[in-house]
Amino acid sequence: xxxxxxxxxxxxxxxxxxxxxxxxxxxxxxxxxxxxxxxxxxxxxxxxxxxxxxxxxxxxxxxxxxxxxxxxxxxxxxxxxxxxxxxxxxxxxxxxxxxxxxxxxxxxxxxxxxxxxxxxxxxxxxxxxxxxxxxxxxxxxxxxxxxxxxxxxxxxxxxxxxxxxxxxxxxxxxxxxxxxxxxxxxxxxxxxxxxxxxxxxxxxxxxxxxxxxxxxxxxxxxxxxxxxxxxxxxxxxxxxxxxxxxxxxxxxxxxxxxxxxxxxxxxxxxxxxxxxxxxxxxxxxxxxxxxxxxxxx
Amino acid sequence: xxxxxxxxxxxxxxxxxxxxxxxxxxxxxxxxxxxxxxxxxxxxxxxxxxxxxxxxxxxxxxxxxxxxxxxxxxxxxxxxxxxxxxxxxxxxxxxxxxxxxxxxxxxxxxxxxxxxxxxxxxxxxxxxxxxxxxxxxxxxxxxxxxxxxxxxxxxxxxxxxxxxxxxxxxxxxxxxxxxxxxxxxxxxxxxxxxxxxxxxxxxxxxxxxxxxxxxxxxxxxxxxxxxxxxxxxxxxxxxxxxxxxxxxxxxxxxxxxxxxxxxxxxxxxxxxxxxxxxxxxxxxxxxxxxxxxxxxxxxxxxxxxxxxxxxxxxxxxxxxxxxxxxxxxxxxxxxxxxxxxxxxxxxxxxxxxxx
Numbered sequence: 231x232x233x234x235x236x237x238x239x240x241x242x243x244x245x246x247x248x249x250x251x252x253x254x255x256x257x258x259x260x261x262x263x264x265x266x267x268x269x270x271x272x273x274x275x276x277x278x279x280x281x282x283x284x285x286x287x288x289x290x291x292x293x294x295x296x297x298x299x300x301x302x303x304x305x306x307x308x309x310x311x312x313x314x315x316x317x318x319x320x321x322x323x324x325x326x327x328x329x330x331x332x333x334x335x336x337x338x339x340x341x342x343x344x345x346x347x348x349x350x351x352x353x354x355x356x357x358x359x360x361x362x363x364x365x366x367x368x369x370x371x372x373x374x375x376x377x378x379x380x381x382x383x384x385x386x387x388x389x390x391x392x393x394x395x396x397x398x399x400x401x402x403x404x405x406x407x408x409x410x411x412x413x414x415x416x417x418x419x420x421x422x423x424x425x426x427x428x429x430x431x432x433x434x435x436x437x438x439x440x441x442x443x444x445x446x447x448x449x450x451x452x453x454x455x456x457x458x459x460x461x462x463x464x465x466x467x468x469x470x471x472x473x474x475x476x477x478x479x480x481x482x483x484x485x486x487x488x489x490x491x492x493x494x495x496x497x498x499x500x501x502x503x504x505x506x507x508x509x510x511x512x513x514x515x516x517x518x519x520x521x522x523x524x525x526x527x
Numbered sequence: 528x529x530x531x532x533x534x535x536x537x538x539x540x541x542x543x544x545x546x547x548x549x550x551x552x553x554x555x556x557x558x559x560x561x562x563x564x565x566x567x568x569x570x571x572x573x574x575x576x577x578x579x580x581x582x583x584x585x586x587x588x589x590x591x592x593x594x595x596x597x598x599x600x601x602x603x604x605x606x607x608x609x610x611x612x613x614x615x616x617x618x619x620x621x622x623x624x625x626x627x628x629x630x631x632x633x634x635x636x637x638x639x640x641x642x643x644x645x646x647x648x649x650x651x652x653x654x655x656x657x658x659x660x661x662x663x664x665x666x667x668x669x670x671x672x673x674x675x676x677x678x679x680x681x682x683x684x685x686x687x688x689x690x691x692x693x694x695x696x697x698x699x700x701x702x703x704x705x706x707x708x709x710x711x712x713x714x715x716x717x718x719x720x721x722x723x724x725x726x727x728x729x730x731x732x733x734x735x736x737x738x739x740x741x742x743x744x745x746x747x748x749x750x751x752x753x754x755x756x757x758x759x760x761x762x763x764x765x766x767x768x769x770x771x772x773x774x775x776x777x778x779x780x781x782x783x784x785x786x787x788x789x790x791x792x793x794x795x796x797x798x799x800x801x802x803x804x805x806x807x808x809x810x811x812x813x814x815x816x817x818x819x820x821x822x823x824x825x826x827x828x829x830x831x832x833x834x835x836x837x838x839x840x841x842x843x844x845x846x847x848x849x850x851x852x853x854x855x856x857x858x859x860x861x862x863x864x865x866x867x868x869x870x871x872x873x874x875x876x877x878x879x880x881x882x
Binding site: 267318326329 | 786
């Protein structure tokens, strides 16, 4: 493999890793605050991409306005989802709320198949993202630069919100102990809604950027990335934002590099994440950056 | 009023009568059902087996596993490869020939099905041993991961599973007697398991793991046992399903398949055998009966064009409604019993008198 091909793989791995990281953050935050695997997160991601697609192809507004509107709508959808499917079950056994999440995920997927049609749709990529940049003989599509840049910018904003603002403090408090947080006069419901909003917002941005990179939309496009990103969050240590980012990049890099260096294993690509997950869970069940929590009787 | 024999005796008589009626019903079904209804009728039995094996884990041992489709596919492929003749195998494996050691094995259905169950149970052991250390959602995601790994491996093992092409033209071994016979046997085995000391240990683990451990139950071993037994029946169910559908390919065993079974278990009541049985029958029939939803609908004033997929939307909504408004499902953790039916009849009479 010559250097320029290798660099192309690196760019690919970084952008895929950033996408995984963005979606993994949503999983991680929701899990941190509610101890719930939000199975529908991958479908929120899909929804973000589809809304953007319809807004762009309706051509009522320039693409960047369409993207912003799509992100906003998806964010509202995520908040609504929590209110309808998860809030009524907050005090129920964890299995119930997980089944509800699985049910919500299937409902969204099946609705998408009915409403959006199961045939793939081609996403219209704005020129700015599809130009090919040539750096020293390495040609890279510009979107591969934008994705990591946007991811890191968002990560910075998110870390600021979580660690420096009052809402962020409330989020951290609720995730540590919901009842104690309520005693401290924190509005738990609002904090949870806010968390879902941020998670869905990141998922929507992830979905749109994913479609810029792989411009083909399918109703089930969120399933595999969704599962993989949850795994990324677990690998990094669920509940920690840094961990989710680390896990996402790790997964993206391993996936692309294995395909690059061991092409025989390409067919097994979708299994890498799960194998990695099982290894990590067995060696360090709390993930790479996760804190060890004692078991309560 | 006629003096009734004592309650216990009466229950035994009633149960015997019901069993006899059931056998008569099977004979009638065998004789009179048209081929299409027969397909669904057999599928009911297969779904009962699958739902019970998942319920043993989710409902009775409190282990939330999402890997059922994986074990089913192991059972399905094992059984298919063991029962097919060399000629059939050659016809299927035209892209790459089958592994030579598999090419010339052809054994009857019963041993093949049992081996399929055992192979699935063996994989249950291998997969369960590491993952059962995890709890709750981690276990769910790890088992889901394993079932996806199995599917990916099956898609790629061209010389053993024929890859994504799948295997077609399996002998149609799953007759009504095979399907319902196995289902009845499964019910009997699982019920007696649950009433044994093992079953009580499972339920103790479900209710409180730490307390169970304190009472001297080897929690890990019991969990593993439950997992292995559940995988065994999943494998058997998969084998029956393979010879019922007569074609298998890795795509059939995606997460969606686990979801179907989970739907049955949740609707019937997590932790109720009779609930699972009733739900398996109702859901299987509904899945077929609601097929008309996917076609064009006629609402007197207007006709909607056929929208494939509405059926699954209905089922997803059904699951959501049940989990949000009636978490215990149809039966909760209760079992259908004669005293329960007796209670119903009495309350019906009371209503009858009042009006």
